[in-house]
Amino acid sequence: xxxxxxxxxxxxxxxxxxxxxxxxxxxxxxxxxxxxxxxxxxxxxxxxxxxxxxxxxxxxxxxxxxxxxxxxxxxxxxxxxxxxxxxxxxxxxxxxxxxxxxxxxxxxxxxxxxxxxxxxxxxxxxxxxxxxxxxxxxxxxxxxxxxxxxxxxxxxxxxxxxxxxxxxxxxxxxxxxxxxxxxxxxxxxxxxxxxxxxxxxxxxxxxxxxxxxxxxxxxxxxxxxxxxxxxxxxxxxxxxxxxxxxxxxxxx
Amino acid sequence: xxxxxxxxxxxxxxxxxxxxxxxxxxxxxxxxxxxxxxxxxxxxxxxxxxxxxxxxxxxxxxxxxxxxxxxxxxxxxxxxxxxxxxxxxxxxxxxxxxxxxxxxxxxxxxxxxxxxxxxxxxxxxxxxxxxxxxxxxxxxxxxxxxxxxxxxxxxxxxxxxxxxxxxxxxxxxxxxxxxxxxxxxxxxxxxxxxxxxxxxxxxxxxxxxxxxxxxxxxxxxxxxxxxxxxxxxxxxxxxxxxxxxxxxxxxxxxxxxxxxxxxxxxxxxxxxxxxxxxxxxxxxxxxxxxxxxxxxxxxxxxxxxxxxxxxxxxxxxxxxxxxxxxxxxxxxxxxxxxxxxxxxxxxxxxxxxxxxxxxxxxxxxxxxxxxxxxxxxxxxxxxxxxxxxxxxxxxxxxxxxxxxxxxxxxxxxxxxxxxxxxxxx
Numbered sequence: 001x002x003x004x005x006x007x008x009x010x011x012x013x014x015x016x017x018x019x020x021x022x023x024x025x026x027x028x029x030x031x032x033x034x035x036x037x038x039x040x041x042x043x044x045x046x047x048x049x050x051x052x053x054x055x056x057x058x059x060x061x062x063x064x065x066x067x068x069x070x071x072x073x074x075x076x077x078x079x080x081x082x083x084x085x086x087x088x089x090x091x092x093x094x095x096x097x098x099x100x101x102x103x104x105x106x107x108x109x110x111x112x113x114x115x116x117x118x119x120x121x122x123x124x125x126x127x128x129x130x131x132x133x134x135x136x137x138x139x140x141x142x143x144x145x146x147x148x149x150x151x152x153x154x155x156x157x158x159x160x161x162x163x164x165x166x167x168x169x170x171x172x173x174x175x176x177x178x179x180x181x182x183x184x185x186x187x188x189x190x191x192x193x194x195x196x197x198x199x200x201x202x203x204x205x206x207x208x209x210x211x212x213x214x215x216x217x218x219x220x221x222x223x224x225x226x227x228x229x230x231x232x233x234x235x236x237x238x239x240x241x242x243x244x245x246x247x248x249x250x251x252x
Numbered sequence: 253x254x255x256x257x258x259x260x261x262x263x264x265x266x267x268x269x270x271x272x273x274x275x276x277x278x279x280x281x282x283x284x285x286x287x288x289x290x291x292x293x294x295x296x297x298x299x300x301x302x303x304x305x306x307x308x309x310x311x312x313x314x315x316x317x318x319x320x321x322x323x324x325x326x327x328x329x330x331x332x333x334x335x336x337x338x339x340x341x342x343x344x345x346x347x348x349x350x351x352x353x354x355x356x357x358x359x360x361x362x363x364x365x366x367x368x369x370x371x372x373x374x375x376x377x378x379x380x381x382x383x384x385x386x387x388x389x390x391x392x393x394x395x396x397x398x399x400x401x402x403x404x405x406x407x408x409x410x411x412x413x414x415x416x417x418x419x420x421x422x423x424x425x426x427x428x429x430x431x432x433x434x435x436x437x438x439x440x441x442x443x444x445x446x447x448x449x450x451x452x453x454x455x456x457x458x459x460x461x462x463x464x465x466x467x468x469x470x471x472x473x474x475x476x477x478x479x480x481x482x483x484x485x486x487x488x489x490x491x492x493x494x495x496x497x498x499x500x501x502x503x504x505x506x507x508x509x510x511x512x513x514x515x516x517x518x519x520x521x522x523x524x525x526x527x528x529x530x531x532x533x534x535x536x537x538x539x540x541x542x543x544x545x546x547x548x549x550x551x552x553x554x555x556x557x558x559x560x561x562x563x564x565x566x567x568x569x570x571x572x573x574x575x576x577x578x579x580x581x582x583x584x585x586x587x588x589x590x591x592x593x594x595x596x597x598x599x600x601x602x603x604x605x606x607x608x609x610x611x612x613x614x615x616x617x618x619x620x621x622x623x624x625x626x627x628x629x630x631x632x633x634x635x636x637x638x639x640x641x642x643x644x645x646x647x648x649x650x651x652x653x654x655x656x657x658x659x660x661x662x663x664x665x666x667x668x669x670x671x672x673x674x675x676x677x
Contacts, residue, residue, distance in 0.1 A: 040582070044629075047630065050619055050634055053638075053639070089316035098617055099618070099619050099632075102524050102525060103620060107629055110629070
C-alpha cells in the first residue's frame with residue numbers, strides 16, 4: 001500500500017511539474033526548480049513538524065525538563081488512543097487538542113506508528129528525595145499492589161518487565177518522576193481520561209497522595225531492563241475491565 | 253463602565269422592543285401541514301443529509317467527542333455561554349415531538365416551539381433564507397437519526413442577556429425574515445451560490461464585523477470581521493481590488509473549500525473545522541456556484557494607510573532574522589511557500605487581515621490544515637509558543653505583514669501577550 005501511494009504521489013508530482021514547465025521533462029521525477037529553497041522531503045517526518053517541534057524528531061521528548069513526554073517506542077495502539085482522547089476532549093491540554101482536532105483516524109494511526117517505531121536511548125531524570133520506607137511502599141505497589149485498597153500491582157497490566165504490552169499498554173520504566181506523578185494526578189482531576197471503563201482512573205483514585213509519589217519515584221529510579229520493548233500481545237491478563245483494551249461492560 | 257453602558261442600552265432596547273412587539277407573541281403554531289410518512293422518503297432524507305452538511309449543523313450541535321447532533325457543545329459569546337441543543341429525534345431531550353412547522357418556525361423565524369425567541373447564536377438571521385423545501389429535507393434527515401437522550405446544559409447568560417424579551421429589540425435591529433429571492437438578472441449558478449453563502453452556509457455570521465450588541469452590519473456583507481469570543485479574524489471574502497481574497501480565482505476558492513488548501517492559502521482555526529466537517533463534502537457544482545458568487549462581491553475601498561509613529565526598522569530587522577531562522581525553509585525567502593505543501597505568506601489574506609490576530613495565533617499554535625479526501629496527509633506547521641518570545645513573535649509577524657507585496661499594520665508585543673493566552677476554543 002505504502003509503496004503504491006508513494007508511486008502515485010511521485011506520478012502526480014511529475015505530472016504537475018510537466019504542466020508547470022510546459023513540457024520540459026524532469027529526469028527522475030525530482031521537484032521543479034522554480035522555488036528558491038530546497039525541495040521539501042515527502043516524508044511523514046517532514047509532514048508532522050507540528051508534533052516534532054515539541055516531542056522531538058524521533059519522539060525523544062524533553063527528558064531534561066520532562067515537560068514534553070517521550071513518544072518513542074510506546075505501543076502504537078496506545079499512542080493512537082491518546083491522540084483520539086485529545087480529539088474527544090477526554091485528555092485536556094489546549095495545544096494538543098488544537099493540533100489533533102481535524103486529523104483523521106488513519107492519519108493519527110500513521111503518526112502513532114511513526115513514533116512507536118523510533119528507537120531512542122532512554123535517559124535518567126532527576127528523582128525526589130524520598131525515605132526508604134516510601135520507596136519500599138512504591139516497590140510493594142508496583143510488584144504486589146495493595147489488596148486492602150483493591151489496588152492491583154502495576155505489573156499485572158504493564159508487564160513483568162514494566163516495559164508495556166503490545167499494542168495498547170505503555171511501559172512505566174524509563175519515564176521521569178514528574179511525568180508519572182502528574183499523569184496519576186491528572187486522572188484524579190479529570191484532565192486525563194479515556195473510554196469507559198477507565199480502569200486507570202479507578203486505580204489512580206484508590207491511591208493515596210503519598211502512594212503517587214512513592215510509586216512514581218520507585219518506577220523512575222528503577223534500573224532499566226536490557227530490552228525496553230513492550231512485551232508481545234497477550235503477555236498479561238488485566239485484573240480490571242479497561243475500555244482501552246476493548247472491554248465494553250462491567251466496572252473495574 | 254463599558255459593560256454598564258451596554259446593560260443600560262440593552263434594557264432600554266428590551267423595553268422598546270417589548271413595546272413595539274407586545275401582544276405579537278407567542279403565536280400558536282399552525283396545525284401540522286406535513287404528512288409524517290412523507291418524511292421517510294429516502295431521497296428526501298438523503299437530500300437533507302447533504303444540506304445538513306452544507307449548513308454544518310453538526311459542528312455546533314455536537315459536543316467534543318460526543319454523538320453527532322446530540323447537542324452539548326457550549327458556544328462562547330461575549331454575552332455568555334450558550335449550549336447547543338440536542339437535535340436528534342429523542343422525544344424528551346431532542347426534536348422527537350417536533351412537527352415540521354415547529355422546525356420551520358425555528359429556522360425561518362428564530363422562534364422556538366412555544367413561540368419563545370431564540371438566541372441568534374443559532375444563525376436564523378441566515379437560515380431564514382432557506383427554502384421550505386430544503387428545510388423539510390433537513391428536518392426529514394434529522395428525524396431519521398437514532399434518538400439520543402441527552403438533556404440540554406443550562407444557559408450561561410448573564411443579566412440582562414438572559415431576558416429573552418430583550419431579543420425583540422435585537423431582532424428589530426438585525427433580523428430580516430424572508431426566504432432568499434433569486435435575482436433574475438443573474439445566472440443560475442450565481443443565484444445558487446448566493447443562496448448557499450447567505451443562507452445555509454451562514455458565511456456572514458463569521459465573515460462580517462459585529463457591533464457591541466453582537467449584530468452583524470448588513471452592508472457590506474462578507475467584508476470580514478473578528479469572531480467574538482473565539483479571537484480569530486474571518487477575512488473579507490471579496491476577490492476584487494482591495495478585497496481580502498483579491499486575486500483569488502474561482503478554482504482557488506473551490507480548492508480551499510474542497511481540500512483545505514489552495515495556491516493562495518490554507519484553512520486553519522475555525523475554517524479548518526468548516527472545511528473538514530462541511531465544505532469538503534459539497535458537490536463540485538455547489539462549490540463552483542459559491543465561488544462564482546464570491547467572485548461577484550464588489551471591490552473594497554482601500555484601507556487608510558496607517559502611519560506608525562514608531563521607527564519600525566529595528567522591529568523589521570529582528571523579524572527578518574527570526575523569519576530566516578524559523579520560517580524561510582518552508583515558506584521561502586520570497587514568502588511564496590511551496591505549491592501544494594506550504595501556503596504562501598505573500599498576499600495571503602490571513603496574513604494581511606486588519607487585526608494581525610490570525611498570523612500571531614498561527615505562529616503561536618502551528619498545527620495542521622484540515623485532513624480532507626483531497627489532502628489526507630497534510631504537512632503541518634510547528635507551534636512556536638514555546639520557542640519564541642512575545643517580542644520575537646511580534647517582530648516576525650510584523651515582518652511578514654510588511655514584506656514582499658504585503659502592506660499591513662504592525663503588531664506589538666502586548667498583542668502577542670493577549671493571544672498567547674487565548675483559550676483554544
